Amino acid sequence: MRVTEKQRVNYVSCTPEKPFQLVWLNRLGGLDTWVFERHQEYTLDASDMDKFEPVIRYLQIANARQRVLKKEAYVSIKLGYEQLDEQQVIGINELHISPLVKVMNGTNEVVVVVKEGSFMLYDRGESKHDLEFEIIIPKLYTTSF
Amino acid sequence: MSFLITRRPEKLFTGTTKFSRWTGIHNPYNFEFTRQDYGIYNIAIRNAYSTTLPTIWTDGSASGVPQFVSAGDEIYVNSGVYNGVYTVHSVNGQYITIDTPFIGNGGSGRVNLIDRLQNFKAFINIYDAVTDVLIDSVYPKPDSTGFLIYDVSGVLRSLLNTQAEANQSVINLENKGISGSFKIGYGATWKFVSPSLTIDVNSGETIDPSVYYWLSGAKQIDGDTSLGMDGIGQNFKDYVPKNINGSEAKFLTMFETPTYFEGFPFTLSFIYDEDFENVYLERHQQDLNVNSVNVGSETDTNLNVTGRGYVNQMKIRTPNTGADSFDVWLEVGDAIEDGYVVDGGVAQGYTNLFAGAYTG
Numbered sequence: 001m002r003v004t005e006k007q008r009v010n011y012v013s014c015t016p017e018k019p020f021q022l023v024w025l026n027r028l029g030g031l032d033t034w035v036f037e038r039h040q041e042y043t044l045d046a047s048d049m050d051k052f053e054p055v056i057r058y059l060q061i062a063n064a065r066q067r068v069l070k071k072e073a074y075v076s077i078k079l080g081y082e083q084l085d086e087q088q089v090i091g092i093n094e095l096h097i098s099p100l101v102k103v104m105n106g107t108n109e110v111v112v113v114v115k116e117g118s119f120m121l122y123d124r125g126e127s128k129h130d131l132e133f134e135i136i137i138p139k140l141y142t143t144s145f
Numbered sequence: 146m147s148f149l150i151t152r153r154p155e156k157l158f159t160g161t162t163k164f165s166r167w168t169g170i171h172n173p174y175n176f177e178f179t180r181q182d183y184g185i186y187n188i189a190i191r192n193a194y195s196t197t198l199p200t201i202w203t204d205g206s207a208s209g210v211p212q213f214v215s216a217g218d219e220i221y222v223n224s225g226v227y228n229g230v231y232t233v234h235s236v237n238g239q240y241i242t243i244d245t246p247f248i249g250n251g252g253s254g255r256v257n258l259i260d261r262l263q264n265f266k267a268f269i270n271i272y273d274a275v276t277d278v279l280i281d282s283v284y285p286k287p288d289s290t291g292f293l294i295y296d297v298s299g300v301l302r303s304l305l306n307t308q309a310e311a312n313q314s315v316i317n318l319e320n321k322g323i324s325g326s327f328k329i330g331y332g333a334t335w336k337f338v339s340p341s342l343t344i345d346v347n348s349g350e351t352i353d354p355s356v357y358y359w360l361s362g363a364k365q366i367d368g369d370t371s372l373g374m375d376g377i378g379q380n381f382k383d384y385v386p387k388n389i390n391g392s393e394a395k396f397l398t399m400f401e402t403p404t405y406f407e408g409f410p411f412t413l414s415f416i417y418d419e420d421f422e423n424v425y426l427e428r429h430q431q432d433l434n435v436n437s438v439n440v441g442s443e444t445d446t447n448l449n450v451t452g453r454g455y456v457n458q459m460k461i462r463t464p465n466t467g468a469d470s471f472d473v474w475l476e477v478g479d480a481i482e483d484g485y486v487v488d489g490g491v492a493q494g495y496t497n498l499f500a501g502a503y504t505g
Contacts, residue, residue, distance in 0.1 A: 001388075001390065001392075001476060001477045002392075002429075002474055002475070002476050003386040003387065003388065003389075003392040003394060003426075003475050003476060003477060004386050004392070004393065004394045004395070004396065004415065004474050004475040005393045005394065005395055005396075005474065006472045006473070006474045007395075007396050007398075007403075007413060007472065007473050007474060008402050008470055008471075008472055009402065009403050009404070009405050009411075009413070009461070009470060009471055009472075009473060010402055010403070010404040010405065010469070010470050011404075011405050011407070011432075011464045011468050011469060011470050011471060012404055012405070012406050012407060013407040014407075015406060015407065015408060015409075016406075019406070019409070021406070021409050021410070023410075025307060025323065025361065026397070026398065026399045027169075027171075027362055027363050027364075027399070028169075028360075028362045028364075028381075028384065028397040028398070028399065028414075029169065029323055029324060029360035029361045029362035029397055029414070029456050030396065030397025030398055030399075030413075030414025030415075030456065030458075031320075031397075031412060031414050031458055032398055032399055032400060032403065033403075033409075033410070033411060033412075034404065035404075035406040035409050087400060087401035087402060088400065088404070090399060090400070090401075091398070091399045091400035091401075091403070093399075094399050099307055099361075100307045104409070104410055
């Protein structure tokens, strides 16, 4: 006796170019997944966390007006997929609000964050959409002084 | 004197006695309680006690009620047109006459002795249903009418340990970080105050026999009043498979048609309900080609029973060559036998240490 609905699942045998799989927790408490294409290689953004300005007694011999104590950096990756239909967009939109997004890479799993405001959806007509967004992988910290 | 659960977060499957007790903890997870010091059969004019004032027929005993209620006390009454605080005119056995004009008959309801039973507080204990370990105790206070709605989702959210094991090796794997089960125990404490005596009273704890389930989910409140709890639509009934005819539970995916990319891990999430305690669940799969014609034959595989009571992630068999899509569903399988596999076999959980020495 059947106790669930019959769930149709598409089977895609051609792997996207530069595949990048994400798994996320959806609002129903289940896991959804999609294999995106990597549109852009890693980008490194760095910013200063703490700075100080040393007291300068003689400007002629001062070698710095400002020194950086600590820097932080994060790596982001741009992902996308083309020709998504309506229901696929609805499913993938959960990435926005998911408390858990993971990169699946063989045996490694890394928790990542979808960059705020990076979700871009392009209407391609005939109910097809292209999607592009950025994910941030865990921060890097460096101490410089 | 009682403190009762008057509404539970559960939804009945029509035509059965089975309930869905799965609720997402990012919505309110509400239990409703009511303080009822005495129940009311009805309110009417009873000439034996008063020809003009309404008299309450309580469910208290003829000897007990006069011990707790006296003329001049203030009591809360909820019965038909009588709803509020009234002064007691007289007490005769289990009958209480109140000092208010008669405005009609009242039906069943409740009386609370707000003068005598003061500082009324509830206690609610939440236990892990698997280990019976106490998760938390809370002490909410009913409102002035004796009514209390308590939301346990805040307590349960402390159990969240969001994780995902999408690259699993077994056919189905329970996710204990985003789902689980609990029981509740409840009772009340108050101070009994009379001219001669003031004592603290504890009603004792009542354990609700039902097991309730939580998952890290949220639904839009649909205000479904036709099924189960009024106005509380966060129950996951639509996603709970039951061992009944016509069960059409959905999988926990936001995709209408999810996509399995060849060579990449893929799972479908579902609720493994308590109703499959004595039978196996089977995963059935039928591959289809681009024209939705069967490719190969339908396959079925038993699921691991260890996942029962949790949200599970279920692996899918790699589709056959030529498949463009497939259908997957769950069916009831064979009955789960006791520990013996075959005649003369060894019980599950035991080793075959002495089997060689056995000659009988």
